[in-house]
Amino acid sequence: MSESIPLIYYLILAAVVFFSGLYGMLSSRNTITMLISAELMLCAVNISLGAFNSHLFRHSQEGVLMIFFISGVIAAETAVAAVLITKLCRRYRSVNLDESVTPGKKDK
Amino acid sequence: MTTVRILFFLFAAASGILALMAAGMRRSERAVFSMAAFLAAVSVIFTLLELYIPAALHLLLSAGSIMFSVRVRKAIDGNPEIKAGHRGWKKILPAALISASGAVVTVITIINFRFVHSDKPDSDTGLPAFSGSIFSTGKDGFLLPLIILAIIAAAALLVFQAVKKERIENKTVNTGKKQHRNE
Numbered sequence: 001m002s003e004s005i006p007l008i009y010y011l012i013l014a015a016v017v018f019f020s021g022l023y024g025m026l027s028s029r030n031t032i033t034m035l036i037s038a039e040l041m042l043c044a045v046n047i048s049l050g051a052f053n054s055h056l057f058r059h060s061q062e063g064v065l066m067i068f069f070i071s072g073v074i075a076a077e078t079a080v081a082a083v084l085i086t087k088l089c090r091r092y093r094s095v096n097l098d099e100s101v102t103p104g105k106k107d108k
Numbered sequence: 109m110t111t112v113r114i115l116f117f118l119f120a121a122a123s124g125i126l127a128l129m130a131a132g133m134r135r136s137e138r139a140v141f142s143m144a145a146f147l148a149a150v151s152v153i154f155t156l157l158e159l160y161i162p163a164a165l166h167l168l169l170s171a172g173s174i175m176f177s178v179r180v181r182k183a184i185d186g187n188p189e190i191k192a193g194h195r196g197w198k199k200i201l202p203a204a205l206i207s208a209s210g211a212v213v214t215v216i217t218i219i220n221f222r223f224v225h226s227d228k229p230d231s232d233t234g235l236p237a238f239s240g241s242i243f244s245t246g247k248d249g250f251l252l253p254l255i256i257l258a259i260i261a262a263a264a265l266l267v268f269q270a271v272k273k274e275r276i277e278n279k280t281v282n283t284g285k286k287q288h289r290n291e
Contacts, residue, residue, distance in 0.1 A: 005116050005156070011218045013120045013153070017127045019211035024131025026203030032136040036143045040127050043150055046162065054157040056223060065239035067162045074169060082176055095136065 010051030018044035029097045031088060035081045042074050116156055123149035137177055144173035161243065 021040030024033055046067050053063020089095055126146035133139035147170035154163035245251045 004110055004112050007223055008218055009116065009120070010153075010157075012215055013124060015211055015214040015218065016124045019207040019214070020124075020127040020131045022210065023203055023207035026206065027200035028131075030136060033131065033133070033139055036130050036139055039143065040131060040146070043147070043166075046166075047150060047153065050154055050157050050159050050162055052223075054159060060236055061239040061243040062235050064159060064161055064243055065235065067159070068165065068242075071162070071165045071169060075172060078172060078176060 007051055007055045010055075011048055014044040014048040014051070017041075017047065031081070031085050031095050031097060034097075035078065035085070038077065039074055042070055046070055112156060116153070119149045119152045119156075123153065140173055140177035144170045144177065147173060 018041050021037040021044065024037030024040065028034055028037070049063045049066050049070070053060070053067075057063065085095055123146050126142050126149060130139050130142040130146055133142060147166050151163040151166035151170065154160075154166060242250045242254070
């Protein structure tokens with residue numbers, strides 16, 4: 001099924017997703033958006049690994065294994081970040097890094 | 109144009125747009141919802157690549173994102189002033205320029221590069237053998253034990269949630285009784 005679509009198309013999609021994640025990471029001060037951007041970049045890696053595995057190494061499963069591990073990393077990162085963001089939100093009433101991390105602004 | 113091609117272009121466009129929406133949305137819950145939709149679109153792309161386990165994994169991650177969006181919604185409730193903290197457009201211009209130029213350079217490199225299949229024989233040890241044994245259902249395979257472990261873990265999570273809910277309810281009832289006695 002994947003033979004009909006060239007590898008380059010998948011890689012271009014992965015590049016677009018990766019750089020939109022990079023844009024979100026650099027431009028936003030919101031912790032939730034920054035977390036989502038990191039996930040987008042990891043997903044771009046997943047897409048490119050899947051495309052390489054399916055096109056170049058069709059009968060082996062190394063790419064799938066790496067996707068498996070990276071998905072585990074995404075899930076663990078999201079779980080830890082959810083707890084941190086909830087704590088941050090309760091303490092500073094904001095998820096914005098500029099408002100919460102600046103020392104002495106809300107702690108007084 | 110075949111159906112597979114049409115499906116690929118449709119879901120690739122959807123995932124690209126949803127990725128941009130997730131990275132650039134001002135409201136957090138909408139950004140998380142876009143991320144969930146993006147992960148669902150990516151799982152369709154994995155299905156087109158005939159990689160069914162990653163497709164299922166990304167669907168699971170999408171479900172996790174929806175749960176996360178519910179949690180975000182709860183955290184934001186009562187404080188409607190919380191919004192995504194984007195800087196002004198002049199401040200995000202460098203980030204946009206870096207991302208756009210990086211994307212252009214990467215796409216040009218991908219287009220000019222020739223990807224060739226490796227003819228090296230696989231070794232019996234290392235990553236290929238390990239991945240082969242994890243994802244095979246044969247005598248030496250570990251796929252079925254992994255699935256059983258995942259089902260047991262999901263059941264344990266559900267039971268934990270149920271027990272926790274019951275405990276909270278009991279606590280509330282006991283507190284009520286104590287208050288009644290004190291009165």
